[in-house]
Amino acid sequence: MKVELVTTLKRQATKILADLHATKEPILITEHGQPSAYLVDVEDYEFMQRRMAILEGIARGEKAVFEGRTLSQEQAREKMQKWLK
Incomplete structure (x- = not known):
């Protein structure tokens, strides 16, 4: 599973979403080193x-x-x- 910082998500949302749709692999979003949310394909x-x-x-x-x-x-x-x- 991919892990991304929330700041990376803010800066590169389009690329991260494109990767998500291409790979269908969930992405764990972290804030301050702690798990915060998962991004999953619809x-x-x-x-x-x-x-x-x-x-x-x-x-x-x-x-x-x-x-x-x-x-x-x-x-x-x-x-x-x-x-x-």
Whole structure:
């Protein structure tokens, strides 16, 4: 992963963004020697957001199973009947 200073980003934003789009490699931006932000390609960011939403859904499902909040197939069919017509 590339690392850039925030001052370099300020001075060379166009070049850094061009490199980002060409390589698709995230860039860690640092301020005063400390990590401050990541620059990622838009497509990669949107992909990560979709993946996170899926994982959050799986986690909610696992929690529901653990807590016993489940329905049988028949119960689910009855509950969803208004949308299945």
